[in-house]
Amino acid sequence: xxxxxxxxxxxxxxxxxxxxxxxxxxxxxxxxxxxxxxxxxxxxxxxxxxxxxxxxxxxxxxxxxxxxxxxxxxxxxxxxxxxxxxxxxxxxxxxxxxxxxxxxxxxxxxxxxxxxxxxxxxxxxxxxxxxxxxxxxxxxxxxxxxxxxxxxxxxxxxxxxxxxxxxxxxxxxxxxxxxxxxxxxxxxxxxxxxxxxxxxxxxxxxxxxxxxxxxxxxxxxxxxxxxxxxxxxxxxxxxxxxxxxxxxxxxxxxxxxxxxxxxxxxxxxxxxxxxxxxxxxxxxxxxxxxxxxxxxxxxxxxxxxxxxxxxxxxxxxxxxxxxxxxxxxxxxxxxxxxxxxxxxxxxxxxxxxxxxxxxxxxxxxxxxxxxxxxxxxxxxxxxxxxxxxxxxxxxxxxxxxxxxxxxxxxxxxxxxxxxxxxxxxxxxxxxxxxxxxxxxxx
Amino acid sequence: xxxxxxxxxxxxxxxxxxxxxxxxxxxxxxxxxxxxxxxxxxxxxxxxxxxxxxxxxxxxxxxxxxxxxxxxxxxxxxxxxxxxxxxxxxxxxxxxxxxxxxxxxxxxxxxxxxxxxxxxxxxxxxxxxxxxxxxxxxxxxxxxxxxxxxxxxxxxxxxxxxxxxxxxxxxxxxxxxxxxxxxxxxxxxxxxxxxxxxxxxxxxxxxxxxxxxxxxxxxxxxxxxxxxxxxxxxxxxxxxxxxxxxxxxxxxxxxxxxxxxxxxxxxxxxxxxxxxxxxxxxxxxxxxxxxxxxxxxxxxxxxxxxxxxxxxxxxxxxxxxxxxxxxxxxxxxxxxxxxxxxxxxxxxxxxxxxxxxxxxxxxxxxxxxxxxxxxxxxxxxxxxxxxxxxxxxxxxxxxxxxxxxxxxxxxxxxxxxxxxxxxxxxxxxxxxxxxxxxxxxx
Numbered sequence: 001x002x003x004x005x006x007x008x009x010x011x012x013x014x015x016x017x018x019x020x021x022x023x024x025x026x027x028x029x030x031x032x033x034x035x036x037x038x039x040x041x042x043x044x045x046x047x048x049x050x051x052x053x054x055x056x057x058x059x060x061x062x063x064x065x066x067x068x069x070x071x072x073x074x075x076x077x078x079x080x081x082x083x084x085x086x087x088x089x090x091x092x093x094x095x096x097x098x099x100x101x102x103x104x105x106x107x108x109x110x111x112x113x114x115x116x117x118x119x120x121x122x123x124x125x126x127x128x129x130x131x132x133x134x135x136x137x138x139x140x141x142x143x144x145x146x147x148x149x150x151x152x153x154x155x156x157x158x159x160x161x162x163x164x165x166x167x168x169x170x171x172x173x174x175x176x177x178x179x180x181x182x183x184x185x186x187x188x189x190x191x192x193x194x195x196x197x198x199x200x201x202x203x204x205x206x207x208x209x210x211x212x213x214x215x216x217x218x219x220x221x222x223x224x225x226x227x228x229x230x231x232x233x234x235x236x237x238x239x240x241x242x243x244x245x246x247x248x249x250x251x252x253x254x255x256x257x258x259x260x261x262x263x264x265x266x267x268x269x270x271x272x273x274x275x276x277x278x279x280x281x282x283x284x285x286x287x288x289x290x291x292x293x294x295x296x297x298x299x300x301x302x303x304x305x306x307x308x309x310x311x312x313x314x315x316x317x318x319x320x321x322x323x324x325x326x327x328x329x330x331x332x333x334x335x336x337x338x339x340x341x342x343x344x345x346x347x348x349x350x351x352x353x354x355x356x357x358x359x360x361x362x363x364x365x366x367x368x369x370x371x372x373x374x375x376x377x378x379x380x381x382x383x384x385x386x387x388x389x390x391x392x393x394x395x396x397x398x399x400x401x402x403x404x405x406x407x408x409x410x411x412x413x414x415x416x417x418x419x420x421x422x423x424x425x426x427x428x429x430x431x432x433x434x435x436x437x438x439x440x441x442x
Numbered sequence: 443x444x445x446x447x448x449x450x451x452x453x454x455x456x457x458x459x460x461x462x463x464x465x466x467x468x469x470x471x472x473x474x475x476x477x478x479x480x481x482x483x484x485x486x487x488x489x490x491x492x493x494x495x496x497x498x499x500x501x502x503x504x505x506x507x508x509x510x511x512x513x514x515x516x517x518x519x520x521x522x523x524x525x526x527x528x529x530x531x532x533x534x535x536x537x538x539x540x541x542x543x544x545x546x547x548x549x550x551x552x553x554x555x556x557x558x559x560x561x562x563x564x565x566x567x568x569x570x571x572x573x574x575x576x577x578x579x580x581x582x583x584x585x586x587x588x589x590x591x592x593x594x595x596x597x598x599x600x601x602x603x604x605x606x607x608x609x610x611x612x613x614x615x616x617x618x619x620x621x622x623x624x625x626x627x628x629x630x631x632x633x634x635x636x637x638x639x640x641x642x643x644x645x646x647x648x649x650x651x652x653x654x655x656x657x658x659x660x661x662x663x664x665x666x667x668x669x670x671x672x673x674x675x676x677x678x679x680x681x682x683x684x685x686x687x688x689x690x691x692x693x694x695x696x697x698x699x700x701x702x703x704x705x706x707x708x709x710x711x712x713x714x715x716x717x718x719x720x721x722x723x724x725x726x727x728x729x730x731x732x733x734x735x736x737x738x739x740x741x742x743x744x745x746x747x748x749x750x751x752x753x754x755x756x757x758x759x760x761x762x763x764x765x766x767x768x769x770x771x772x773x774x775x776x777x778x779x780x781x782x783x784x785x786x787x788x789x790x791x792x793x794x795x796x797x798x799x800x801x802x803x804x805x806x807x808x809x810x811x812x813x814x815x816x817x818x819x820x821x822x823x824x825x826x827x828x829x830x831x832x833x834x835x836x837x838x839x840x841x842x843x844x845x846x847x848x849x850x851x852x853x854x855x856x857x858x859x860x861x862x863x864x865x866x867x868x869x870x871x872x873x874x875x876x877x878x879x880x881x882x883x884x
Contacts, residue, residue, distance in 0.1 A: 004490060005539035005752050008523055011486035013536050015543065016550070019482035035811045037788040037818030040461035044453035044569050045487055045555065046507070046525075048446060065488070068508045068521050070559050077519015079510050081450055083488075094455050097447035101457065103836055105821065107787065108458070113487065117512050127486050140821035142800050149808070254797070261805035310447050345549065346479040355696070358584050363703035366591070369477045376479030379547065379582035394545055 010126030032154040033109040041108040043090035049082040063116045083115040087132040096310035105137040134319030141254040147320045149262030159336045168274035175245025180221035195275040226273035280306045298322035346376040348398040349391040360407045371431035452568030474596040475551040483550040485532035491524040505558045525557040529574040538752035547579040576761030583696040589762045591704035601778045610716035617687025622663035637717040668715035722748045740764035788818040790840040791833040796823045802849045813873035
């Protein structure tokens with residue numbers, strides 16, 4: 001009896017064509033990150049469960065995949081391990097664990113999958129890749145500007161030109177909330193409501209705030225700042241006199257000025273309503289959007305206290321995460337992948353005439369591979385017509401025929417399928433001829 | 443209160459230096475596999491638990507990491523998902539699921555981590571990468587020879603020259619067991635015992651066989667074949683007249699003949715005692731060893747019935763798996779990594795004089811990055827001596843100084859740390875000069 005064959009709910013198999021697109025994007029992102037001095041890091045898929053619990057808010061906690069304890073405790077149903085939920089908390093753990101081995105300024109990138117037990121939906125998966133880039137060790141706005149430049153450069157190299165990096169500041173939000181007359185104990189609630197502005201609109205947020213017990217006057221003051229998409233000057237006036245609020249404005253202005261010198265010039269836009277869901281942010285927060293995608297392509301911010309939860313002493317930190325799956329969705333819809341992305345399994349297929357000829361085929365394949373060609377040896381001595389048809393169906397441009405005559409004279413007959421031509425060459429010339437033929441195809 | 447910071451038991455964090463070594467090996471293995479016409483595939487880390495249970499034998503079942511069911515059932519302690527245990531069973535599932543989309547001859551490689559709840563030990567981890575290469579759709583010995591050539595080529599390109607690919611055949615083992623007088627119902631037990639020959643020696647195997655109820659005469663006949671490391675001719679004589687045994691010998695001879703034409707020439711050695719633990723093998727089985735490693739660098743074999751467990755109809759299949767972690771261990775011990783493996787985070791660091799100079803630093807960094815250089819901007823305007831010391835400690839070869847004078851005259855002063863020289867160039871010349879300097883360093 002056959003078993004179920006689909007992947008687990010919300011998970012995906014990636015066939016060769018998918019992988020080539022994924023590797024194309026990952027390759028560009030890595031190369032750009034490395035140009036900005038970021039170094040690669042990888043952490044295990046599985047973490048101790050305490051490492052993850054309590055870092056992502058209550059909703060996050062519930063979306064963590066938990067792994068059963070082993071051995072005699074398995075029957076108890078207790079979980080002691082969990083699947084990586086993001087790349088930031090493991091980074092904080094790593095910085096605490098290897099502090100003496102890591103440089104004072106640690107710039108790392110990390111491109112790995114994370115798992116969330118979200119309800120699967122169009123474009124939302126339970127296993128998805130994040131491309132994270134983080135700088136640890138400095139509070140300078142040069143860090144934020146460098147991160148914005150790096151992700152902007154990565155997106156530009158991928159062919160995006162129309163994205164916007166919205167930027168805001170957690171301390172500025174706090175200041176606006178206070179000035180609106182919302183007590184500190186309600187700030188968390190208010191931010192959760194605000195974070196939904198794009199999804200549920202101003203009325204929805206107003207209702208949500210009311211349900212959370214925030215009074216009408218405060219709601220009105222707050223929503224006025226956010227709905228009007230107030231300018232930086234407007235907001236600066238609103239928080240004037242509140243020291244942390246003024247410092248946040250100055251920080252945002254410094255970041256904007258530095259960013260203007262980079263590849264992110266013209267891409268940055270202040271948005272007082274940007275809240276970002278995660279609770280660990282402490283300073284500037286950023287999010288990247290394009291018009292034809294409901295969610296964001298990526299986001300990030302400063303989180304100066306997270307490492308302290310592991311280390312016992314704070315380390316300044318700021319990071320950005322690009323969502324690989326969403327980038328791939330938009331690039332697919334917009335036809336942004338280069339046509340040259342390799343789509344054939346081989347450059348040349350060697351047909352097999354009979355069991356005796358297979359040895360000659362293997363030997364000739366080794367020669368062609370030595371010259372850098374991708375070579376498939378057809379394994380079964382089926383009718384040559386059938387073999388050629390197979391090569392054609394796979395988009396393999398050249399088929400090499402090694403019959404008795406060819407073997408005897410150390411020659412090979414090579415068919416160029418698209419051109420419908422065939423030529424007989426000395427075997428030692430074939431690699432160069434085929435390479436030349438491939439170059440002409442472009 | 444600070445939290446635990448070490449990775450979960452048996453799991454590892456990979457710092458930048460580790461990643462560079464891993465990516466170096468993976469890059470070579472991929473490139474070689476692609477030259478053999480193999481295409482990339484990836485499957486999810488998480489599988490439905492039924493997909494994995496019952497495929498790896500009883501011991502394997504117990505080593506599968508199980509994931510708690512979610513929602514209201516979480517309290518029940520029931521697991522409905524599990525972590526990938528190898529790359530072969532998911533491949534069989536994929537072939538059954540996408541049969542109509544996949545080519546008739548499907549050659550795929552897959553390089554991903556797997557998870558096993560083994561007791562951690564030196565060189566044995568609970569998360570480790572496998573580099574698998576499999577051919578589906580043909581029973582021809584060209585397949586086995588191609589696989590041996592591909593892994594042999596990969597190891598050779600990595601710098602190995604002293605490995606041996608031991609080869610045997612499951613049907614030949616069956617034939618030998620029958621000829622030794624062991625009943626078919628005891629073959630599984632006997633193979634499990636035999637698989638330990640290298641670890642526990644002939645006496646250990648003899649005891650194990652005795653404990654499993656196999657009689658002395660049969661044990662003696664069997665061990666004589668295995669301990670003597672009998673030649674192919676000797677074994678062929680032993681099974682003469684048993685049709686499946688004779689067919690297995692002929693198959694092994696065909697594989698050996700074809701392999702002799704490839705990069706695996708001289709690397710293949712028949713070993714009648716090779717058993718391989720996994721239960722799904724049906725034909726030729728292979729294992730790669732080097733003298734200075736107790737375990738194997740990789741192994742594989744033909745498994746013509748596994749896809750049938752998912753599809754309801756069999757698809758011929760054969761594969762090879764290289765163990766990334768063991769390859770890395772041996773390469774590390776033997777100093778096989780090239781010295782040129784990039785070990786610095788950047789080619790040039792731009793020092794920061796003051797907050798005002800940071801803008802100029804960001805702009806100059808963008809220019810250098812545009813020319814392909816890896817550039818770090820030091821984020822804080824600390825003492826220049828401290829900044830230079832930092833660059834030196836990170837192995838960054840060049841430091842660019844942009845003081846007031848330089849900014850005004852569009853020049854830059856560049857220190858070459860190793861040479862202890864410094865020169866002032868026009869900013870627009872700097873990228874070319876630094877690239878030249880890097881080339882001279884080699």
